Amino acid sequence: MPMTSPERGKNLANRHNGLNRLNRHRKNSNSKRYTRSGRAAVILRFLLFTAVTGFLLLLLARPKRPKNLEEYIERQGKTPLMFSDRSGFYSEDVLLELDAPGILPEGAVICYTLDGTEPDINSEKYEDPILLRAGENPHEGESGRFMNTGGPDADASSGNGVQEGADDADDDDLDVSVSASSGIDAQASPGGADYDPDNPASETTVFTVRARICWGEDSTDVQYGIYCVGNSLLPYENGFIVCVDTDPEGLYDYEKGILVGGKDLVENDFNKYHGNYMKKGDEWVRPCHMAVFDEDGRVLQDKNAGLSISGGMSRRLDQKSFNLSAGEPYGEENDHFYLDIFPDSEESEFAHVGSYTHLRLRARSQVPRTFRETLIGQLAEESNIRASAEPRKGIVFLNGSFYMLAELEPTFSDSLLAHRFDLPDTDHIKKKKGKESSVFRKLDVTDIFSADMTQKENRALLEQTADMDDYLLEYAFNILTNNLDWPYNNVEAWHWTGDYDPQRPFTDGRLRFVIFDSDKAFNADPELEGGFGTDNLTNIMENIHIGRDSAFPNIMKAKTYSDKFFTILSDLMNTSFQTDHVVDLIRESYAQVQEDVKSYYTEEYRQQIESDLEGALNLASSRNETVRADLQTWFGLSPENRYQLEVSAGDGVSVSWDFMSVPRKTTYTGSYYTDIPITLTASVAPGWRFDHWEVNGKNYLPKKDTDKADESVAEGTDASAPGGKDNSMTGGTDKSIPGGTDKSIPGGTYGEEKAGSKDPTRVTLTITGNIQPGDTCTVRAVAAREKGERLIISEVSAAGKSDWIQLYNAGTTDLDLGRYCLSDDPEDLRKFRLPAENLEPGETCRINGHRNESGMALCLCNFNLTADETLFLTPDEGSGLAGDSVRIPRMSRGNAYGRKDNGSTWLWFDRAREVVELWTEDEMQ
Numbered sequence: 001m002p003m004t005s006p007e008r009g010k011n012l013a014n015r016h017n018g019l020n021r022l023n024r025h026r027k028n029s030n031s032k033r034y035t036r037s038g039r040a041a042v043i044l045r046f047l048l049f050t051a052v053t054g055f056l057l058l059l060l061a062r063p064k065r066p067k068n069l070e071e072y073i074e075r076q077g078k079t080p081l082m083f084s085d086r087s088g089f090y091s092e093d094v095l096l097e098l099d100a101p102g103i104l105p106e107g108a109v110i111c112y113t114l115d116g117t118e119p120d121i122n123s124e125k126y127e128d129p130i131l132l133r134a135g136e137n138p139h140e141g142e143s144g145r146f147m148n149t150g151g152p153d154a155d156a157s158s159g160n161g162v163q164e165g166a167d168d169a170d171d172d173d174l175d176v177s178v179s180a181s182s183g184i185d186a187q188a189s190p191g192g193a194d195y196d197p198d199n200p201a202s203e204t205t206v207f208t209v210r211a212r213i214c215w216g217e218d219s220t221d222v223q224y225g226i227y228c229v230g231n232s233l234l235p236y237e238n239g240f241i242v243c244v245d246t247d248p249e250g251l252y253d254y255e256k257g258i259l260v261g262g263k264d265l266v267e268n269d270f271n272k273y274h275g276n277y278m279k280k281g282d283e284w285v286r287p288c289h290m291a292v293f294d295e296d297g298r299v300l301q302d303k304n305a306g307l308s309i310s311g312g313m314s315r316r317l318d319q320k321s322f323n324l325s326a327g328e329p330y331g332e333e334n335d336h337f338y339l340d341i342f343p344d345s346e347e348s349e350f351a352h353v354g355s356y357t358h359l360r361l362r363a364r365s366q367v368p369r370t371f372r373e374t375l376i377g378q379l380a381e382e383s384n385i386r387a388s389a390e391p392r393k394g395i396v397f398l399n400g401s402f403y404m405l406a407e408l409e410p411t412f413s414d415s416l417l418a419h420r421f422d423l424p425d426t427d428h429i430k431k432k433k434g435k436e437s438s439v440f441r442k443l444d445v446t447d448i449f450s451a452d453m454t455q456k457e458n459r460a461l462l463e464q465t466a467d468m469d470d471y472l473l474e475y476a477f478n479i480l481t482n483n484l485d486w487p488y489n490n491v492e493a494w495h496w497t498g499d500y501d502p503q504r505p506f507t508d509g510r511l512r513f514v515i516f517d518s519d520k521a522f523n524a525d526p527e528l529e530g531g532f533g534t535d536n537l538t539n540i541m542e543n544i545h546i547g548r549d550s551a552f553p554n555i556m557k558a559k560t561y562s563d564k565f566f567t568i569l570s571d572l573m574n575t576s577f578q579t580d581h582v583v584d585l586i587r588e589s590y591a592q593v594q595e596d597v598k599s600y601y602t603e604e605y606r607q608q609i610e611s612d613l614e615g616a617l618n619l620a621s622s623r624n625e626t627v628r629a630d631l632q633t634w635f636g637l638s639p640e641n642r643y644q645l646e647v648s649a650g651d652g653v654s655v656s657w658d659f660m661s662v663p664r665k666t667t668y669t670g671s672y673y674t675d676i677p678i679t680l681t682a683s684v685a686p687g688w689r690f691d692h693w694e695v696n697g698k699n700y701l702p703k704k705d706t707d708k709a710d711e712s713v714a715e716g717t718d719a720s721a722p723g724g725k726d727n728s729m730t731g732g733t734d735k736s737i738p739g740g741t742d743k744s745i746p747g748g749t750y751g752e753e754k755a756g757s758k759d760p761t762r763v764t765l766t767i768t769g770n771i772q773p774g775d776t777c778t779v780r781a782v783a784a785r786e787k788g789e790r791l792i793i794s795e796v797s798a799a800g801k802s803d804w805i806q807l808y809n810a811g812t813t814d815l816d817l818g819r820y821c822l823s824d825d826p827e828d829l830r831k832f833r834l835p836a837e838n839l840e841p842g843e844t845c846r847i848n849g850h851r852n853e854s855g856m857a858l859c860l861c862n863f864n865l866t867a868d869e870t871l872f873l874t875p876d877e878g879s880g881l882a883g884d885s886v887r888i889p890r891m892s893r894g895n896a897y898g899r900k901d902n903g904s905t906w907l908w909f910d911r912a913r914e915v916v917e918l919w920t921e922d923e924m925q
Helices: 005-061 069-076 262-266 372-382 414-420 436-442 456-465 468-480 536-542 559-574 579-600 603-635 707-715
Strands: 088-090 094-096 109-113 130-132 204-215 223-230 239-246 286-293 299-310 321-325 358-363 392-398 401-410 429-434 491-496 512-514 642-649 653-657 660-662 666-673 678-684 688-695 698-700 750-752 762-767 776-785 791-797 804-809 820-823 844-848 870-875 884-887 896-899 906-909
Touching: 069 204, 094 223, 130 204, 204 239, 204 286, 204 401, 223 239, 223 286, 223 299, 239 299, 239 401, 299 358, 372 401, 372 579, 392 579, 401 579, 414 429, 429 436, 436 491, 468 512, 468 536, 468 559, 468 603, 536 603, 559 603, 559 666, 579 603, 642 653, 642 660, 642 678, 653 776, 660 666, 678 688, 678 776, 688 762, 762 776, 791 870, 791 884
Parallel strands: 088 223, 239 392, 642 776
Antiparallel strands: 094 130, 109 204, 204 223, 239 286, 286 299, 299 321, 321 358, 358 401, 392 401, 429 491, 491 512, 642 666, 653 660, 653 678, 678 762, 688 698, 688 776, 750 762, 791 804, 791 896, 804 844, 820 870, 870 884, 896 906
16 A cells, blocks of 8 residues: 555654664764774783883883992992891801892902901802801811911920920019910810810801902902801800901911911020010001800991900910900901990999900910909909909800800000090000019109108108009009919009199099909919919018019008008908908809809819819908918007997988998998008088087087188198199198097097188098007997078989980979079070979989980980080079089990989999989970
């Protein structure tokens, strides 16, 4: 049926719409196909572009190969070479890898050595990991590669070259106890004949790996790794392990070797005073690398050093003692060993020392050295001897193998003296060592010490020349220890040659003495001493054996000095040298090394050590009685003519005499000779005033305002000043004491230093005669509080960035800190005003230096403390309040310098004491 027009139009429209949909579909389909392929192409092109660009950028970013080592080092910094393992202890083998973390110059290689020599371009080239295995020591047999110890024609039986019957010669370092026989080879068997070959250290091998990058004739600095492989020695309780590695040529070579007799011995007909090992001076110091590990194996020190032989005639023994020297000559710019390894008391009159220019490794192969140096160091500290140091035990490895048990101790070098005695520098220290007569001759003081000591002018000159208290203390100490290798040996004296500084008493230029090498102390074995006298005081007074040529008998002709010496002896016997105490110290010192004795030595040697221990204990048990008998023999002092002295110090005051000190609120009791005067000095703490002495229950008030007193004070001179004399040592009475003699006091003179004298807070009392044997004399110093306000500097710490200042309210009332200022500048005393905070009596507050943000403190001030400057505490003008000041000494980290019990005596503390912390309201919130 034909369609009507409307139907036909509708169909045409539908057809048109369908075609349009079809066309749109086709168009859309074509469009989608085009879009997908286009995206893929774009992505492909983008990825290709990115890859090419990245590759080009990578090529451009890749560092260029350095032209030389200098350029390589600039890129890598201080560590151009990396070790895969740290220095330390390993129970199993170590496979060590070396790596240069960067592109090396063309032709550069890593070179290394294990035999103590410096690596160079001809040394082993690193290609594969280095196997370090216990028992495979690269140094093995190295002594045999060099000529025999005594030279090419030496008799092997003479070993180190000692021949029987060799002529003796006078020598400052004479060691009379050394046997003429010295063994066969200085290092034929590591450890020596006295050690058990199966000792714990025998299974450990120490590898010192030296490595550097070499490029033609140029090279980087040598880097080191120290690996202790094998049986673990840890923990080595209270001890240290020292590893020394050096070129074997410097040890065993006929001409250069320091461990052998060698050329010097042969060319001098085997005289026992000759041998390479006897030589001294810079040319006999060998460069080495050393490392010190603590008891748990942590590295304390790892550096280049100088190695030399230490000692006198002990150098001839198979096993040597060593000196280690730090400094630039040995490849290190830093000239100190930084080792905080020596024990310090919680409080001490001496500065803590944590760095040294020289260290000594003393062989414990001689029987007396097993425990004695530790014992002597402890006794010296307790006896207030400043120039002495307590050693620490150690195990020493030399060139990979166990060498010896040793004592690690500092030598009293110029640096250590300067630090210990608060001297400005090391350039003005003069010291000499040897026998006493030689030391005095070298210092040009022989005539002064040998002059007629009964003449006042001679004593005055002597006291300008030498610190006689120190000299007499040296003698008292060595006599009580019965040191049989002194004073004809092992005497060392020093003095300051620069300008005098009143704030530094030891710059007065007077001679002072060092206690060292006391391994023959507490010794009375006639066989060990070769038949010499076994009592050193008898040797000295009879001028025989090791006691000959001493100035002591002449010094004792002056009653001033003999009285002082007898008092010092009594002080020591009452305190550090009490018989039971010394016996206990000997046992404690031996206990520190007892495990070593059991584990390291042969049975025969252990028996010798135990026998020696018993001998020392027996001598210590009777030594005080022997000395008292000697005093009666030589000076007529009867042991029965003694009395008991009881000295008490009340609150706010301390009492001292000679080297003794009785702190506030304590009591001391000791035995003294009845006819020997003792002068006591009471020192009053800030915020207190001296009130009276109480003697045997009766009070004695200070005498004041007499013409005689003012005159006598004016006559007095200060013993610490250059040329000054100590009036208490010239004639028996202390001329600085006004008031003359008070016969009602058992002891004669008494008084107080007046206003205008150097220290109005010091009051003296001299105890002389009128005391019967067996009596007891009780003396008590009493002080009273001063009413009112008193703020003082009580403690300071000045090391690195941890500076702080501690203030103490020593008064009886609250005070406002805001009325005070602190400063380190004498031209600007108002440099820092304290915050307005209340401080109650007895309270303490802490002020931190401006760089110290550690710990809690009231505030930070605007300056830091520096050694040798003075810290000032200044009250407001017109307040009528007292200020305070203290000179800042050189200090080590972790130490503080402060007032003992907030009194007048300044001491060193090994750590900061507890303080009361104050906070502002804002800080508390």
